[in-house]
Each structure stands twice: as C-alpha cells, then as structure tokens.
Amino acid sequence: MTGALSHFRICDFTGQLAGAGATKWLAAFGANVIRIEDPVKQGRWDILRGTGPFIDDRRGIDMGGAFNNHNTNKKGITLNLRTSKGKEILTELIKISDAVTENFAEGVLNKWGFGYESLKAIKPDIVYVSNCGFGHKGPYSSFKTWGPIVQAVSGLTFSSALPGQPPAGWGYSYMDHTGGYYMAMAIMLALLERDKSGEGQWVDLACTEAGLSLNGPALLDWTVNNRPMRQPDGFSSNRSQYSLMAPHGMYPCSGDDEWIAIACRDDNDWQVLASFINEVWCGDYSSLENRLDRQDELDESIENWTKQKEKFDLQDRLRQLSIPVAAVQKPGERIDHDPTTGNFALWPTVTHSEMGDVRVDGLPVHFSETDWEMTAGGPCLSEHTEEVLVELLGMTSGEVVKLREEGVI
Amino acid sequence: MSALDGIRVIEIASEKIAMAGKLLGDMGADVILIEPTSGDPSRSFPPFVDDEPGDNRSLHFMHYNTSKRSVVLDLDSTNGQSVFCNLIKTADVLIESEPITRLADLSLDYADLVKIQPNLIHVAVTPYGRNEPSSDLPATDLTLMAAGGPPWSCGYDDHSLPPVRGWGNQGFQTGCHYAFMSILTALLHRNISGIGQFIDVSITAALNVTTEAASYSWLVNQSTVQRQTGRHAQIVMTAESQVLCADGRYVNTGVPPRFPAEFQKLITWMTETGLAEDFPEAVFLEMGAAWDGPFDLSRIGEDETITAIFMAGREALLLIAASVSAYEFFTGCQRAGLSVGVIYSPEEAFEDEHFKERGFPVEVDHDDLGRTLTYPGAPYNLPLNPWSISRRAPHLGEHTEEIMASLRDLS
Known part of the structure; x- marks a missing residue:
C-alpha cells in the first residue's frame, strides 16, 4: 500500500x-x-x-x-x-x-x-x-x-x-x-x-x-481561584462541569445493570422532558438554578421514572424530542448492534x-x-x-x- | 522555530474541537478562530477569573483557546461567506464541527473549498461521522461517552451505583486527539505529494477504540468486562488495588512484589519503620527475597509457596499503607522498585515538585487583567520546537481588523 x-x-x-x-x-x-x-x-x-x-x-x-x-x-x-x-x-x-x-x-x-x-x-x-x-x-x-x-x-x-x-x-x-x-x-x-x-x-x-494537561480548566480554577477539586463532600463527575446542566447523569433502566445518560442543556430541554414525563414533581424545577440546587432530589425522581423503562426504547423516544440522550452501551451493543460503528x-x-x-x-x-x-x-x-x-x-x-x-x- | 510555523488553521468555533485548535496553536500554527457575532457559547462557561462572571473571564474558554486569534464572521451572510473563502485561500487546514450538511448548504464544503484552495486539509469532527444523520442529534460529552463505551468500564464493584464518566470533557478531548493526529499525518503526506484531503473524524468512534480490553475482549471472544472500583474492568472480579493510607488519602498499589530485590527492599523498609515485628507473614517475604528468579504469576493459586509469598507481599503493602501517608507510600514503594501511585487530585499533581522541576506550570501574560496567570504546560517537549502558549485566548473579534487588513493586502 x-x-x-x-x-x-x-x-x-x-x-x-x-x-x-x-x-x-x-x-x-x-x-x-x-x-x-x-x-x-x-x-x-x-x-x-x-x-x-x-x-x-x-x-x-x-x-x-x-x-x-x-x-x-x-x-x-x-x-x-x-x-x-x-x-x-x-x-x-x-x-x-x-x-x-x-x-x-x-x-x-x-x-x-x-x-x-x-x-x-x-x-x-x-x-x-x-x-x-x-x-x-x-x-x-x-x-x-x-x-x-x-x-x-x-x-x-x-x-x-x-x-x-x-x-x-x-x-x-x-x-x-x-x-x-x-x-x-x-x-x-x-x-x-x-x-x-x-x-x-x-x-x-x-x-x-x-x-x-487533560484537566486544564480545573487546574486554572486552582491557580487563579485557589479552588481545589478535593472537597470534603466529594463530587459527581457524572454531573455537568463547565457548561452547567441539570438533569445531567446516568440513570438506571429495566434489566440487569442497564443505564441511560440524559442531559438537559437548558430550560427548553427540561420543559420538553418534563412534559414527556408528565408527573406532578416536574413542576418544581422550572429554572436551571433550582434544578442545580436540588439536583440530588431531581436525580432521584428521574431514577424512579427511568428504572421501569427499557434503555434503547427510552433513547429512541427522547431522541425524537431532541433531548441529549444515550444508552450506556455494553461492548457487544456498540460493536455489533450500533449501526454507526459498523x-x-x-x-x-x-x-x-x-x-x-x-x-x-x-x-x-x-x-x-x-x-x-x-x-x-x-x-x-x-x-x-x-x-x-x-x-x-x-x-x-x-x-x-x-x-x-x-x-x- | 515552531514545528507548525507557517501553517494557518481556520477553526469554526465549537466546544467540541477547541482542544484540537489549542494543540495546533501551542505548537506554532496560526490558528484563526471564527466566531459568530454573539461569540462562541463557551465564552460564558464557568469557572471565572476571581469567580466574577463577565467578558473574557471564563477560565474554560481561556484554557482551550490559547495561541489563537479571533475573527467575527457571520457565515450565513454573503459577505461573511466571501471573507471565509478569502481566508481559506490563505489556509492550510480547516477544522470544524458543524451540522453535517451545513457547509454544503452554504456552498462552503470541501468540494467547494478545494476549488479555491487545492491542497486544503479539511477536518470535520462530528459525534458519529460526517455521513451519519445521528451526528446532528443533540449531544453532550456525557451522552457521547455513554454511547462510545468508556462509562461501561468505569465505576464501582457495587453495580447498583451508576457507571461513571470521568470529569472534564474527555470525550471531546479524545476526538480532538484524533483530529490533531490526522492533521499531522495529512501534513506529512502533503509535504511529499502536494495534495490535501478531507478527513472525517467521529468522536464516538474515537471513544469506541479508547476502551482497551472492553472492545478487544468482545472482538476476540465475545466476553464482556465488568466495572470494578478504581481498577481495570475485567471479565472476572479481581482483588482491590486502591487502598486508603494513614492520612485518609488513596493510593493505587499496582502489581504486588514478585522479584527478590523487591521483597528485600520491602523487608528493609518494614524493618526501618518497625512494622516488620507486627507482621507474622514476614517469613514469606524472606522466602521471596531468597527466591531464584521472578514468580510465574500464572501459578498463583496452584502453587502453595508461590501463593503464600505473593499474598504476603500484598499484605505487607496494605500494612505499610495503613501506617504511612499516601505520599510516603508512593515514594517509598517506588524507591523499592514497585510501581505504585499516589492518587492525587489534579491540583496536588500540579503542585508536585517533579512537574515543577520539569517546567510544567507556565506563566501566561494577561495584559487585559493586568496580571499573569499560571497554566498547565507542555504535554511533550520538543527541544527544537518548544511547545508554548504564544498568546492568551483572544477576546471576541479581537483580530478581525488585523486579519481583514492582511486579506486586503493580498488582493
């Protein structure tokens, strides 16, 4: 060649x-x-x-x-x-x-x-x-x-x-x-x-x-603002970092060790997701500030909602709503079933x-x-x-x- | 002289590819960032200088856009398109992460641009590849990582806890690593052939082939790895390798000792610290020190003596870890020839004497803030072509005028 x-x-x-x-x-x-x-x-x-x-x-x-x-x-x-x-x-x-x-x-x-x-x-x-x-x-x-x-x-x-x-x-x-x-x-x-x-x-x-060199912004936060990543309560790296979003995490789905990643980039994404979920608690989180402040509670409600759902089916539905979503793919799924890799x-x-x-x-x-x-x-x-x-x-x-x-x- | 001196790169601003532009710029390429009138959205990402939001205070933007110049161009306007084409005529590389048909709709795709700049290297970095409609679905680093594979392998022994995505847009960065490698490859080829090309980089494909055993265990014999706390995902659950030290910090214990010299150094260290007296298995360490040659690790569990010696080495490390600080454990074990690591937070690593002595932290002048800020430095050191941040991240449109003037001089 x-x-x-x-x-x-x-x-x-x-x-x-x-x-x-x-x-x-x-x-x-x-x-x-x-x-x-x-x-x-x-x-x-x-x-x-x-x-x-x-x-x-x-x-x-x-x-x-x-x-x-x-x-x-x-x-x-x-x-x-x-x-x-x-x-x-x-x-x-x-x-x-x-x-x-x-x-x-x-x-x-x-x-x-x-x-x-x-x-x-x-x-x-x-x-x-x-x-x-x-x-x-x-x-x-x-x-x-x-x-x-x-x-x-x-x-x-x-x-x-x-x-x-x-x-x-x-x-x-x-x-x-x-x-x-x-x-x-x-x-x-x-x-x-x-x-x-x-x-x-x-x-x-x-x-x-x-x-x-792969943690650049966190290092600048340290050198400029003296803010360490080591914090008494730790952190979830699954949550958003620089571009702030909520919800933003890995949620359980039906089946054994099945998960889905969902991110709402802004209020609009959240409103669309909230209407789709259509449960009473969704109304409590209209502003990003509110969702970030009460993210533990929000995540728990979303977990309760996702855990009865099949991950690929939920992925398809949320994709149709233009919400950032992806099933956590196992090796066999992404290699042999996800058409994009083939x-x-x-x-x-x-x-x-x-x-x-x-x-x-x-x-x-x-x-x-x-x-x-x-x-x-x-x-x-x-x-x-x-x-x-x-x-x-x-x-x-x-x-x-x-x-x-x-x-x- | 910079390795990429004389190479002009046009980057259509996007959070997904900013790192690729930085890698190019910090090695000396002339990177021109094209931004809409409203500026790239990442200009407003926290954290901010002194925690005060405002123009030109985003540390995120500042990090990923070093060594670039900024031009404001509205690519939807005829005038913007014509300036873009004039810029392309002066460029070697175009890097972009636009929706898959956007540039074609504007008659600014590779097929159009190659007519005005025949040896252009055009790199498109998209979530699933340039030919894949799903590339236009909304996505974030989190969702791309989930789809691409890394989180499946990362997390805890307890599988009721979710898979974990590492901090800091590592998905975007992995796509950018491949974009940069592609550009260097195409430049080396252009040096001998004179021709450019179009390069399609898929971020999720990049992640799919950055998962080590997860992919090749499936490819070779259709087995599936399971995530485990702080260590490699494997088909079977393995022994823990991450332990807490006396100061409440963690270390990675690596591979336990298996050479006589390692056992000997371990004994010496335990004797010096007085730990040997409280260690009933010390006799096995002595046997390890007197062993002829390295252990055949595959015989652990089968050969009783080898198993006892190996387990004693492991126990000794745990005992030491419980008695000293994480840093002492790291340096002590390493001096005994054992490959272990202190689990530093990023800032602790940054402050470590080793990286300071190698010159990793660098000062960057911020004339706009009236001070210098300390940045993470060179990922590699080329003595003939030092890596360097040639300028702080640009303000929005800071170089529009100077670049327009240079284009007028050309025409």
Missing part, C-alpha cells in the same frame, strides 16, 4: 499499549514499522504478548489478543542486543530508519548503548521519541509506571468519582491509549520539523504530563499468522485520499526477521541461519 506515511521507517522498541498504540497509527497509514524484540526473553517485556483474551484454547507468546490488537501491520524481528553482532545489525537498521521509538523505563536504551547521542552518531537526523511515565528528567524519572499509575498521579483517577465513594478512576488504561496518542503526535511533529530543517531531535515524553468500518478483520482472522480496533477517522488500512495482525515472535535482514539489510539466507545458530536473532 502507498499510504500517507509510507515514506517513513520506524525502528520500534515500543510495547504494551502506551507505546504500541502510537506506532499502530503510523503503521495503519503505511509507515514501515519494524518492531524489535529480545529473542532471549521471547519478547516477554511486552506482557501483552502472551496474555488474553485468547481466540481459542491455544496459549503462548504468539496468541495474545491484546498484542494482536495493538500491533497490526507491523513487522516483528528479534535481535539479541547483548551480542556485538546484534548491536551491529541494530546500527545498520537505525541508519535506514527515520525514527527510533521506545517506552521502556528511563535509561534502558542508553544502557544497551543506544542513547540519543549514540543514535545521533549513527544517523545524524534521527528522530528519537521516548515515552515513560515521569520522563527522563526530574526527581521521579526512575519511578516506574503503567497506565493506572499514570492516571493516579496525574489527577485523572481522582477526577472520575461519585460523592461519598473512593475514586472510581478509569476501568482501563486511558493514559496508555492517550499516552500513545501523544507519542504519535510527538513523532509526527518531529518528522515535520525534520522535513523543514533536516534536523532530528529527542522528544522526552512524560505520560504523566500529558495526563495532567457504518464507519471501525472493526476491521486482520489476518494473524497463527490466530487467523481476528477483528481489531480500527481508527476513528477516514481520509479521502490516503485512508488507513489494517490487514495484517500483530507479528509472531521473529516472524519478519529473515525478511528484514535479507530485503532491507542485504544479508543472505545463509547468514541469517548462522545468526540464528549464534543466538543473535
């Missing part, structure tokens, strides 16, 4: 999601992403390689469903960087790469002899993007993180909560996803700079800083060399001229080693066999 980014080659050490998510984007637009893994540890630094979900009863380093999801369209090679030959091969690969990417703990790549100064000596205009929780500089640079730790320390866990409860946080690694987005941005910004000036650079991405071709099927055909997360964008493509699943361990060494580095198959015997690949 000739994609928007087909003219770039990425020497990629990323893993998990915070790193792999970034190069997944690049690969979907055609970048030649070559993922380098350790043959001694069988690539297990990326814990997702061998962990579930699994497609069937088979287990092993090539069977991880999450790994497959995050590494579509990438090549996978193994290189033992403890050996001098492994280092030589990496050096040759860096010479023909545009960027080196990693999300190790601070200092790991440097310890192997491939810190930024070495990378630059090999390829003067190389773009190097490191993504680690606290960055490579500062008092906590040696601290280790994974998504939930980044979310905890950057304030995002705290800012997702109901009153009188501990933080609810995020039930997934929001900052692995989003850290990956910021990493992809950093790589592309640095490539744009290289297009212009011919110069490379090292971008020291700290995932926690990207996380902190219409958007959001769940492409890729072919994995061991697993066969598997559906994965696609990208939520479409380009009119150079759209993304996902056809190949995540690479099996060392799946493309021979291809890369022969086709890109000009080795013979005989040399590759020897390297394998010597434990270099």
Whole structure:
C-alpha cells in the first residue's frame, strides 16, 4: 500500500499499549514499522504478548489478543542486543530508519548503548521519541509506571468519582491509549520539523504530563481561584462541569445493570422532558438554578421514572424530542448492534499468522485520499526477521541461519 | 522555530474541537478562530477569573483557546461567506464541527473549498461521522461517552451505583486527539505529494477504540468486562488495588512484589519503620527475597509457596499503607522498585515538585487583567520546537481588523 506515511521507517522498541498504540497509527497509514524484540526473553517485556483474551484454547507468546490488537501491520524481528553482532545489525537498521521509538523505563536504551547521542552518531537526523511515565528528567524519572499509575498521579483517577465513594478512576488504561496518542503526535511533529530543517531531535515524553494537561480548566480554577477539586463532600463527575446542566447523569433502566445518560442543556430541554414525563414533581424545577440546587432530589425522581423503562426504547423516544440522550452501551451493543460503528468500518478483520482472522480496533477517522488500512495482525515472535535482514539489510539466507545458530536473532 | 510555523488553521468555533485548535496553536500554527457575532457559547462557561462572571473571564474558554486569534464572521451572510473563502485561500487546514450538511448548504464544503484552495486539509469532527444523520442529534460529552463505551468500564464493584464518566470533557478531548493526529499525518503526506484531503473524524468512534480490553475482549471472544472500583474492568472480579493510607488519602498499589530485590527492599523498609515485628507473614517475604528468579504469576493459586509469598507481599503493602501517608507510600514503594501511585487530585499533581522541576506550570501574560496567570504546560517537549502558549485566548473579534487588513493586502 502507498499510504500517507509510507515514506517513513520506524525502528520500534515500543510495547504494551502506551507505546504500541502510537506506532499502530503510523503503521495503519503505511509507515514501515519494524518492531524489535529480545529473542532471549521471547519478547516477554511486552506482557501483552502472551496474555488474553485468547481466540481459542491455544496459549503462548504468539496468541495474545491484546498484542494482536495493538500491533497490526507491523513487522516483528528479534535481535539479541547483548551480542556485538546484534548491536551491529541494530546500527545498520537505525541508519535506514527515520525514527527510533521506545517506552521502556528511563535509561534502558542508553544502557544497551543506544542513547540519543549514540543514535545521533549513527544517523545524524534521527528522530528519537521516548515515552515513560515521569520522563527522563526530574526527581521521579526512575519511578516506574503503567497506565493506572499514570492516571493516579496525574489527577485523572481522582477526577472520575461519585460523592461519598473512593475514586472510581478509569476501568482501563486511558493514559496508555492517550499516552500513545501523544507519542504519535510527538513523532509526527518531529518528522515535520525534520522535513523543514533536516534536523532530528529527542522528544522526552512524560505520560504523566500529558495526563495532567487533560484537566486544564480545573487546574486554572486552582491557580487563579485557589479552588481545589478535593472537597470534603466529594463530587459527581457524572454531573455537568463547565457548561452547567441539570438533569445531567446516568440513570438506571429495566434489566440487569442497564443505564441511560440524559442531559438537559437548558430550560427548553427540561420543559420538553418534563412534559414527556408528565408527573406532578416536574413542576418544581422550572429554572436551571433550582434544578442545580436540588439536583440530588431531581436525580432521584428521574431514577424512579427511568428504572421501569427499557434503555434503547427510552433513547429512541427522547431522541425524537431532541433531548441529549444515550444508552450506556455494553461492548457487544456498540460493536455489533450500533449501526454507526459498523457504518464507519471501525472493526476491521486482520489476518494473524497463527490466530487467523481476528477483528481489531480500527481508527476513528477516514481520509479521502490516503485512508488507513489494517490487514495484517500483530507479528509472531521473529516472524519478519529473515525478511528484514535479507530485503532491507542485504544479508543472505545463509547468514541469517548462522545468526540464528549464534543466538543473535 | 515552531514545528507548525507557517501553517494557518481556520477553526469554526465549537466546544467540541477547541482542544484540537489549542494543540495546533501551542505548537506554532496560526490558528484563526471564527466566531459568530454573539461569540462562541463557551465564552460564558464557568469557572471565572476571581469567580466574577463577565467578558473574557471564563477560565474554560481561556484554557482551550490559547495561541489563537479571533475573527467575527457571520457565515450565513454573503459577505461573511466571501471573507471565509478569502481566508481559506490563505489556509492550510480547516477544522470544524458543524451540522453535517451545513457547509454544503452554504456552498462552503470541501468540494467547494478545494476549488479555491487545492491542497486544503479539511477536518470535520462530528459525534458519529460526517455521513451519519445521528451526528446532528443533540449531544453532550456525557451522552457521547455513554454511547462510545468508556462509562461501561468505569465505576464501582457495587453495580447498583451508576457507571461513571470521568470529569472534564474527555470525550471531546479524545476526538480532538484524533483530529490533531490526522492533521499531522495529512501534513506529512502533503509535504511529499502536494495534495490535501478531507478527513472525517467521529468522536464516538474515537471513544469506541479508547476502551482497551472492553472492545478487544468482545472482538476476540465475545466476553464482556465488568466495572470494578478504581481498577481495570475485567471479565472476572479481581482483588482491590486502591487502598486508603494513614492520612485518609488513596493510593493505587499496582502489581504486588514478585522479584527478590523487591521483597528485600520491602523487608528493609518494614524493618526501618518497625512494622516488620507486627507482621507474622514476614517469613514469606524472606522466602521471596531468597527466591531464584521472578514468580510465574500464572501459578498463583496452584502453587502453595508461590501463593503464600505473593499474598504476603500484598499484605505487607496494605500494612505499610495503613501506617504511612499516601505520599510516603508512593515514594517509598517506588524507591523499592514497585510501581505504585499516589492518587492525587489534579491540583496536588500540579503542585508536585517533579512537574515543577520539569517546567510544567507556565506563566501566561494577561495584559487585559493586568496580571499573569499560571497554566498547565507542555504535554511533550520538543527541544527544537518548544511547545508554548504564544498568546492568551483572544477576546471576541479581537483580530478581525488585523486579519481583514492582511486579506486586503493580498488582493
């Protein structure tokens, strides 16, 4: 395929999601992403390689469903960087790469002899993007993180909560996803700079800083008005924040663990909803001020009203009234029954060399001229080693066999 | 020099895409915000400077509109449309979140604009995509999040409590992250091909693919994750990982120790603080410290010794947590090599020495208020292209005159 980014080659050490998510984007637009893994540890630094979900009863380093999801369209090679030959091969690969990417703990790549100064000596205009929780500089640079730790320390866990409860946080690694987005941005910004000036650079991405930047108005409320988000009675993050609305929440529906989100943006939305509910208590809440002041009471009345109703049916009815509403969708509902995701071709099927055909997360964008493509699943361990060494580095198959015997690949 | 120096962006003001314009502007693009005569509604969103409502006092607007200029244009008027076209002729990128047929109805959609600016990159960010009529249904961040998937995974073990949507328009922001990534991709492509394109970004699609295991567990084997207090939603309920410390604040305990060095550091720490004496399972920590290699976590529950050692590590963390402050637990565990985190409120994170030393808080001059205000800073550091807030958020139409003059100079 000739994609928007087909003219770039990425020497990629990323893993998990915070790193792999970034190069997944690049690969979907055609970048030649070559993922380098350790043959001694069988690539297990990326814990997702061998962990579930699994497609069937088979287990092993090539069977991880999450790994497959995050590494579509990438090549996978193994290189033992403890050996001098492994280092030589990496050096040759860096010479023909545009960027080196990693999300190790601070200092790991440097310890192997491939810190930024070495990378630059090999390829003067190389773009190097490191993504680690606290960055490579500062008092906590040696601290280790994974998504939930980044979310905890950057304030995002705290800012997702109901009153009188501990933080609810995020039930997934929001900052692995989003850290990956910021990493992809950093790589592309640095490539744009290289297009212009011919110069490379090292971008020291700290995932926690990207996380902190996602609560901007709350931080300004602190620095300007001294108002902390930590309040004695807590707060409901389901309620409206900046654009004030009420009702505004998640309400129970009939069935097991079924919910609906309803928001009234203004008095008009509320009047329309109130006429539809058509109960006596609705008359008590004509002004926004009144609804905000008595929101607990209001929410309780609405809960009593919604809990006998089926969520999709109520969604349809309120949509007809032009009130902001959405059923809280379960994974199967939004993936297989919500026509908007299917219409958007959001769940492409890729072919994995061991697993066969598997559906994965696609990208939520479409380009009119150079759209993304996902056809190949995540690479099996060392799946493309021979291809890369022969086709890109000009080795013979005989040399590759020897390297394998010597434990270099 | 800025990475996006020389790139002009036209942004048709909307709360949904303001963050994308900020990401562009703070990296040096010339972002021109087009607002109706009445101004973008988010100009009146709280909180306000000193809690006093008024013009140019919304901290919400101020945050999301840094490094932009404002032009008032009535896109429904012939004159406004003609100025818009003149602006597009000077632009590289158009970003908008209008109702799906509005620009076509005004003859200002990509098909029209590409005739006057052939290499334009036009990005439409809508709730469900540009071809989906439901994109025109009224929506808020809350409803888009509910439809897109995140709240299903967020909340508490107690499922009589509702699913939780995180604070602060994270749904809009996720759409904006994808819009910005798309623009950078299209610019890199334009550098070699000379061509622009139309890009359709769906906010709910963005959320659908930002839920980690919730989506891929269904895609791979049709299993459904369940929300759990302060930790990952999973198919089965897992052990708690969020605990209260002695100072009444929470920490995330991460993955309990599983390497000998981690057990050794834990023993040292507990001995120093006098906690080891009250810990009957200390002997298992000693065994962990003497263990040959890491644990095979998959054998927990099957191998009695591994289970006892692993559980002792977990218990030790809980005991320590109950005896020290959340901050001491965080730094102490991290110094012992354990990946744990203090659960900071945003302002506590902002005040932490680590972020201060890295220069995260930045000062922005507000000539209009006669003072400087402290803003959250760079999400990434490009040494050759420093992120920077080049100007405070614009007043309504503050740059109309200067931009009109520059267009007249061109003609």
